[in-house]
Structure formats: C-alpha cells, structure tokens
Amino acid sequence: MEQQAAMAASKPRVIVKHPALAMASMLIGAFVGMFSETSLNIALPSLMVSLGVNTATVQWLVTGYMLVIGVVLPLNSLMTKWFTTRQVVIFGLLDFLVGAVIAALAPTFSVLLFGRMIQGIATGLILPLMFTVAMQVFSPAKLGAAMGACAMVIMFAPAIGPTLTGLILAKLSWRWLFWAFVPFLVAALIFALTSLENVGKLSKPKIDIISILSSVVGFASIVTAVSFASSHGWGSPLVLGLLLLGVIVLAVYTYRQVHIKTPILNLKIFATPAFRAGALMVMLDFGIILSAMYILPMYMQKGLLLPVAMTGIIMLPGGIVNALVSAVSGRLFDHFGAKWLTRLGFFIAIIGSIMLLMTSTHTAVIFVIAAHVVLMIGCPLAMSPAQTHALNALAGPTAGDGSTIMNTMQQIVGAISTALATSLLGIGEAASHASAQGAFTAGVHVAVYLPLVLAVAALIITFTTRSFKTER
Structure with missing residues (x-):
C-alpha cells in the first residue's frame, strides 16, 4: 500500500512532455x-x-480592469469545456496585445479605460488556467513547489510593478507602460504555440444564459456601486440601488449554481471545510495587497512629496522580498503545511499595516521601506500555503472549479478593496483641516485601516478553521 501511495504521489494527473515549458506561456x-x-x-x-x-x-x-477580470473569471470553467487549453491561452495573449496597443495610443481617458478593460478579459482567461494546468501536469510531491512558483508570479508582479513604472515614468511617457508589455506577450505566444499542450477534455455542456447574465450583472453592480461611493457618497440612491441589485442578482446566481445539473461554477465545493477556509484566506490576503499597494505610492508622492522615480525605487526592496518569500513559502508548505505559515504570515501583515498607520508627512524613507518590506513578508508567506491547502482538498474536475472560484473572488475583493480604499482616503482627507499634504496623509491613515482589518479577519480564520486538523 505504501509503495502504491508513493507511486501515485510521483505521477501527475496528466502527462506532458515538458511541464515547465507548457506552463511558460x-x-x-x-x-x-x-x-x-x-x-x-x-x-x-x-x-x-x-x-x-x-x-x-x-x-x-x-477597478475597471479588475471588474472585467472578475466578470470573465466565473466563465473560465465553461470556456475550458468548450475550447482547448491552447485556444484559450492563445486568444487571451492576442487579446492582451490588442488592449495594450489601444491603451498605448489612447488620446483620451475613455479610450485608455477601454484598452485596460480589454486587457482584463485576457487576464481573466489566463490566470485561473495557470493554476488548473499546474494541478494537472505536476505530481502531488512537486505540487507545493509548482504552486509556489505560480504564487510568486502573482505576488511578485504587483510588488515590482510600482518600481518598474517609476523608472519608466522618470524618462518616458506613461504610454510606454503599455508598449513595455508587447515583447513579453510575444514571447508568451511563442511558448504557447510551441510547447503548450491541451489539458482536460471538452465536454461542451449546455450554456446557461441566465447564469451568465446574472454573474455579469451581479458582480458588475457591486463593484460599480463601491467605486461610485468615492464620488457620490455611500448614502447616494445610485450607490444603494446598485448594491441592492448586485446582492439580489448574486443570490439568484448562487441559488441557480447550486441547483442546476451543469453549473458554470460548482459552488457546492464550499461545503469542503479546507477549501472554504483556504479560499477565504486567499481572498483577504489579496485584498490586503491590492489596497496597500494602491495607497502606498500615492502617499509617497502626495504625502511625502517624493518624485515618481524615487517612489519606484523605494518600492523595490519590498518587491524583492515579496518574490523571495513567495518562492520559499510553497516549499515550506511541502514540509510544514498551512496552519503555522498562514498564522505567522497574517500576524506579520498586521504589524506592517500598523507601521503604515504610524507614518506622517515627515516620516523617514527608511521607515516606509521597512513597513513595506514587513507587509511583503507577511502576505506572500500566507498566500501560497492557503491556496494549496484549499486546492488539495479538491479532486479531479473540482480542482479547476476551485481555482476559478478563488481567482474570481480575488479580483472582486481586489476591485472592492481598491474602491473602498479610495472612498476611505477621500473621507479622511475631507475630515482633515490640515494643508493639502497633511490632509492627504490623514486620508491615507484612514484608508490603511482597511488592510489592517482584512489582516485581522484572516488571522482569526486561521485560528477558527477546523480544516487544519486534517493536515499531516
């Protein structure tokens, strides 16, 4: 029996010639x-x-970019049952190229936003596929390391983004932020065309139009409502109406997914305690990252009055630490499981958030760097273990549903947390009677309470979930 278990752990669910190259695109x-x-x-x-x-x-x-990702992600599971892995990935990469060119050439804000939202379609297609394919082409014995590599991509990109952006903007126009994507996308296309193999079988299930429409309307209404709150106020009839519409429509969507034979998303997997707890931790972790990374660069430029290039350089140490911890956390999971890694990670994230609350218009740059580094230790330390803990609880096709659900909710939580941070920033700024610089910093302090609350909530989950008891 032990020999059979060892053999099973050494074999992936789907055999491909070069798993690493298949994942490259x-x-x-x-x-x-x-x-x-x-x-x-x-x-x-x-x-x-x-x-x-x-x-x-x-x-x-x-928020518009994340909104589109959040709308497309729930449809990913359906797309992969109608189209092959290669078709979905190649379409997504070409779509991103088109969006990047439109954004780079945009003459107005509206056209720029349109290009960004086109890019969101591609990210919504590719992001969950990365995890789904990794679960299939790597053996269980190597899955922690593989998921760690995937998590490193997700965690490293947001952390290093501000640094590279600052360096680009120091010498070039903002349009080069989009032109810079082109060579990477071309390289990804080459890998997709030469090395990507199809994973999974096409079942071509019946398309449920009601589910698709309710998913789009529900998620879009909630994100739009929270986004409008920053300019219209939380008591606005428009905001309250959109929130009510979103809640009602998503309730209908949830009921339908649970009761129809071929749901777009298999929400029944939330009945699995390990998946439910891991997914909640991943969503909250992503909300911490997105809200903090939205607030921090603006604080540096408007609160500390630092130039954009300097802001990018200050963000670099945190980005490097983020990448290193992301790479290590997946391997640590293979040895220690998720319980202590997630607890330690969220506790460290709380410390980082508290440090950001201690900033002012005269805070030393080294303290800001330290706060960012601490945050970038805590968040990735918890991310990969929480995600792997959740997906390991699922088997077969449900692993794909789990990946899609987690990535969907990450983007929705990310869009909502960014919009909430904007709203809280405005509330704090309006309540302050200081100078423009001081008022903006006061707004930052109010906004930072959001990642702090999310980190505390995630830490509470790590101590209340019973699923950790099943870990080895």
Missing part, C-alpha cells in the same frame, strides 16, 4: 496581467494631471 501571461493590475498605481497622480481627471475617476483604471 501562462506564467508570462499571468505576470503581465498582474503587473498591469498594479503598474498604474504609481502613475495615477501623473495621469490625473495629464488626462484632466480626479481621484474618483482615475481609480477606474484600476
């Missing part, structure tokens, strides 16, 4: 997608001046 595509998700954060103050828009409007370049 998706890893590059996911990196570019996640880089694009946060690369504009550091450029938002410049874009506000260049395009003549305010904070509430310019944040749509972030």
Whole structure:
C-alpha cells in the first residue's frame, strides 16, 4: 500500500512532455496581467494631471480592469469545456496585445479605460488556467513547489510593478507602460504555440444564459456601486440601488449554481471545510495587497512629496522580498503545511499595516521601506500555503472549479478593496483641516485601516478553521 501511495504521489494527473515549458506561456501571461493590475498605481497622480481627471475617476483604471477580470473569471470553467487549453491561452495573449496597443495610443481617458478593460478579459482567461494546468501536469510531491512558483508570479508582479513604472515614468511617457508589455506577450505566444499542450477534455455542456447574465450583472453592480461611493457618497440612491441589485442578482446566481445539473461554477465545493477556509484566506490576503499597494505610492508622492522615480525605487526592496518569500513559502508548505505559515504570515501583515498607520508627512524613507518590506513578508508567506491547502482538498474536475472560484473572488475583493480604499482616503482627507499634504496623509491613515482589518479577519480564520486538523 505504501509503495502504491508513493507511486501515485510521483505521477501527475496528466502527462506532458515538458511541464515547465507548457506552463511558460501562462506564467508570462499571468505576470503581465498582474503587473498591469498594479503598474498604474504609481502613475495615477501623473495621469490625473495629464488626462484632466480626479481621484474618483482615475481609480477606474484600476477597478475597471479588475471588474472585467472578475466578470470573465466565473466563465473560465465553461470556456475550458468548450475550447482547448491552447485556444484559450492563445486568444487571451492576442487579446492582451490588442488592449495594450489601444491603451498605448489612447488620446483620451475613455479610450485608455477601454484598452485596460480589454486587457482584463485576457487576464481573466489566463490566470485561473495557470493554476488548473499546474494541478494537472505536476505530481502531488512537486505540487507545493509548482504552486509556489505560480504564487510568486502573482505576488511578485504587483510588488515590482510600482518600481518598474517609476523608472519608466522618470524618462518616458506613461504610454510606454503599455508598449513595455508587447515583447513579453510575444514571447508568451511563442511558448504557447510551441510547447503548450491541451489539458482536460471538452465536454461542451449546455450554456446557461441566465447564469451568465446574472454573474455579469451581479458582480458588475457591486463593484460599480463601491467605486461610485468615492464620488457620490455611500448614502447616494445610485450607490444603494446598485448594491441592492448586485446582492439580489448574486443570490439568484448562487441559488441557480447550486441547483442546476451543469453549473458554470460548482459552488457546492464550499461545503469542503479546507477549501472554504483556504479560499477565504486567499481572498483577504489579496485584498490586503491590492489596497496597500494602491495607497502606498500615492502617499509617497502626495504625502511625502517624493518624485515618481524615487517612489519606484523605494518600492523595490519590498518587491524583492515579496518574490523571495513567495518562492520559499510553497516549499515550506511541502514540509510544514498551512496552519503555522498562514498564522505567522497574517500576524506579520498586521504589524506592517500598523507601521503604515504610524507614518506622517515627515516620516523617514527608511521607515516606509521597512513597513513595506514587513507587509511583503507577511502576505506572500500566507498566500501560497492557503491556496494549496484549499486546492488539495479538491479532486479531479473540482480542482479547476476551485481555482476559478478563488481567482474570481480575488479580483472582486481586489476591485472592492481598491474602491473602498479610495472612498476611505477621500473621507479622511475631507475630515482633515490640515494643508493639502497633511490632509492627504490623514486620508491615507484612514484608508490603511482597511488592510489592517482584512489582516485581522484572516488571522482569526486561521485560528477558527477546523480544516487544519486534517493536515499531516
């Protein structure tokens, strides 16, 4: 029996010639997608001046992108049952190329936003496929390391994005932020055409139009409502109406997914305790990262009055630490499981958030770097173990559903947390009677309470979940 178990652990679910090369196109595509998700954060103050828009409007370049990802992601499972892995990935990469060119040539804010949202379609297709394919082509014995590599892509791109953006903007126009994607996407296309093999079988199930429409309307309504709250206020009839619509439609969507024979998303897997706990931790972790990475570059430029190039350099140490911890955390999971890694990770993230609350208009740069580094130790330390813990609880086709669900909710939580951070930033800024610099810093302090609350909530989950008891 032990010999059979060892043999099973040494074999992947799907045999491909070169697993690493098969993953290359998706890893590059996911990196570019996640880089694009946060690369504009550091450029938002410049874009506000260049395009003549305010904070509430310019944040749509972030939330609009994540909104499209969140709308497309629930459809990913259906797409992979109608189209091959190669077809979906190649279409996604070509779609991203088109969006990048449109954004780079955009004459107005509206066209720029349109290009960004086209890019969101590609990220929504490629991101969950990366995890699904990794689960299939790597053996269980190597799965922790493989998932760690995937997590490193997701965690490293948002962390390094501000640094590269700052360096680009120091010498070039913001348009080069989009032209820079092109060579990476071309390389990913070459890997997809030469090395990517099909994973999974095409069943071509019946398309449920009601589920698709309710998914799109529900998620879009909630994200749009939270985004509008920063400019219209939380008591606005428009905001409250959209929130109510989103909740009602998503309730219908959830009920339908649980009761129809071929759901777009198999929400029944939330009945698995390990998946439920791991997925919640991943969502909260992503919300911490996105909200903090949205707030921090703007604080440096408007609170500390640092130039954009300097802001990018200050973000670099945290980005490097993020990549290193992401790479190590997957291997640590193979030896220690998720319980202590997630607890330690979220505790460290709480410390990083508290450090950001201690900043002012005169805070030393070294303290800001230290706060960012601490945050970038905690978040990736928890991310990969939580994700692997969740997906390991699923078997067969449900692993694909689990990956799609987690990635969908990550983007929805990311879009909502960014919009909430914008709203809290505005509330804190309006309540302050200090100078423009001091008022903005006061707004930052109010906004930082969001990642702090998310980190505390995630830490509580690590101590209350019973699924850790089943770990080896």
